Amino acid sequence: MTSPDQNTDRPALYKSLSVFDGITILIGITIGAGIFSAPQVIAGFMDSFSAIIWLWIIAGGFIFIGGLIYAELGSRLPETGGEYVYISRAFGPFAGFIFGWSQLFIIRTSPLAGLAIVTVTYLTYFIELSDFARTVIALGIITLLGILNYIGIHRASIYQRVSTVLKVGGLLFLVVLGLIIGFDRESLLGTTAPPTGALGPIGNIVAAMMMVVFSYMGFERVGYAAGEMKNPRRTIPLTMFFGVTLIVIIYALANLLYHQTLGMEGVRNSSIVASDVATILLGSVGAGFIALIVMISTTGSMNGTVMTATRVYYAMARDGIFFKWLDHIHPVYRTPSRAIIAHCVWGAVILIVRGSFETIMAGMVFAVLIFFAANTLALFKFRREGVGNKDGFRMPLFPWLPALYFIGVVLLIILRAIYEWQNSLADLAFIATGLPFWLIWRKKIKP
Numbered sequence: 499m500t501s502p503d504q505n506t507d508r509p510a511l512y513k514s515l516s517v518f519d520g521i522t523i524l525i526g527i528t529i530g531a532g533i534f535s536a537p538q539v540i541a542g543f544m545d546s547f548s549a550i551i552w553l554w555i556i557a558g559g560f561i562f563i564g565g566l567i568y569a570e571l572g573s574r575l576p577e578t579g580g581e582y583v584y585i586s587r588a589f590g591p592f593a594g595f596i597f598g599w600s601q602l603f604i605i606r607t608s609p610l611a612g613l614a615i616v617t618v619t620y621l622t623y624f625i626e627l628s629d630f631a632r633t634v635i636a637l638g639i640i641t642l643l644g645i646l647n648y649i650g651i652h653r654a655s656i657y658q659r660v661s662t663v664l665k666v667g668g669l670l671f672l673v674v675l676g677l678i679i680g681f682d683r684e685s686l687l688g689t690t691a692p693p694t695g696a697l698g699p700i701g702n703i704v705a706a707m708m709m710v711v712f713s714y715m716g717f718e719r720v721g722y723a724a725g726e727m728k729n730p731r732r733t734i735p736l737t738m739f740f741g742v743t744l745i746v747i748i749y750a751l752a753n754l755l756y757h758q759t760l761g762m763e764g765v766r767n768s769s770i771v772a773s774d775v776a777t778i779l780l781g782s783v784g785a786g787f788i789a790l791i792v793m794i795s796t797t798g799s800m801n802g803t804v805m806t807a808t809r810v811y812y813a814m815a816r817d818g819i820f821f822k823w824l825d826h827i828h829p830v831y832r833t834p835s836r837a838i839i840a841h842c843v844w845g846a847v848i849l850i851v852r853g854s855f856e857t858i859m860a861g862m863v864f865a866v867l868i869f870f871a872a873n874t875l876a877l878f879k880f881r882r883e884g885v886g887n888k889d890g891f892r893m894p895l896f897p898w899l900p901a902l903y904f905i906g907v908v909l910l911i912i913l914r915a916i917y918e919w920q921n922s923l924a925d926l927a928f929i930a931t932g933l934p935f936w937l938i939w940r941k942k943i944k945p
């Protein structure tokens with residue numbers, strides 16, 4: 499275990515996470531509900547599988563570049579807090595505060611609530627539940643994961659390892675077995691259907707791409723737990739490389755199976771596309787299998803979010819620009835226990851107040867893209883000024899790759915603001931609710 503800070507008697511975070519833990523955290527967070535809920539929505543905006551698979555591949559390429567950017571940022575500044583640390587060092591405490599505020603009040607707690615709902619939805623495949631019972635069980639799942647993280651990150655990482663292995667193994671099993679079984683079936687990959695989206699050709703592509711990006715989100719959070727990694731300067735780059743590569747492959751194969759089995763119309767009209775595919779290929783046993791895999795997948799994603807996002811709130815409170823109560827490390831479990839409580843409580847509030855997966859997740863992607871762009875600019879600034887460790891990982895083809903990534907992200911932000919301007923304004927307004935609190939806390943900033 500790590501020793502307490504040399505200048506105080508307060509406990510330090512427990513450094514126990516390895517490269518394998520990092521990969522399981524990245525995959526565990528990223529492969530949540532997106533690959534099970536996004537394909538049917540995307541199919542409504544596009545007209546063919548070829549157009550859809552190009553969206554997944556292009557987005558996967560950009561996410562891989564993003565992973566390289568975050569790998570260098572994490573190697574340069576291997577501190578607890580991840581993006582909060584990068585943005586604060588590059589643009590000052592105000593930018594760091596806005597980032598952290600958005601994390602707690604919409605970006606990271608919304609998925610906690612939304613994924614709890616998805617988990618209970620698939621649980622109903624096995625048992626019938628009333629609406630009240632669904633809410634109670636969803637809140638119970640959040641509570642159990644909160645307790646698991648409260649009593650030690652090494653305990654939470656065990657579940658992260660197990661859930662990640664099971665979800666990846668289950669998805670690959672379904673894909674490989676499905677492609678083998680479906681080899682003798684008529685392939686529906688070539689079927690087409692006019693888009694049902696009403697945003698026009700460009701607007702439909704933007705809306706579809708937002709859902710694809712949502713499915714890939716998670717890679718950026720590995721650095722949040724850098725302070726609990728044994729060797730973050732080695733762990734973070736290796737995690738990004740292997741984790742993102744595996745996710746892109748899994749997503750491409752899953753979409754191939756969905757469309758080969760159901761076709762455009764079938765995917766578009768399905769509400770549980772993975773289960774429908776499993777039912778056709780494997781019968782009711784297959785549907786039960788995929789329902790179990792989805793439950794493992796969603797709870798693993800929730801667990802990974804609690805493991806990482808809570809470290810941002812702790813880091814902000816430590817710097818004096820967030821609720822002071824969150825600046826606390828449990829003396830026994832060596833976890834930011836109060837930050838974990840705050841995260842789970844607010845996630846429960848969102849679940850109760852907003853109620854549905856679609857409502858809870860609306861607008862999250864737009865806010866995240868803004869911070870993707872900000873972190874890319876931070877890398878340029880750190881390279882120019884020589885900030886952080888200079889002998890760690892350095893992304894290749896600098897500055898061309900990060901410049902391409904930045905242009906792509908900004909273009910997507912602008913197009914979304916044009917074609918869905920009302921939702922975009924609402925997202926920005928929600929982020930702006932933190933401004934009054936900043937006026938209070940800015941006077942307490944620690945050097």
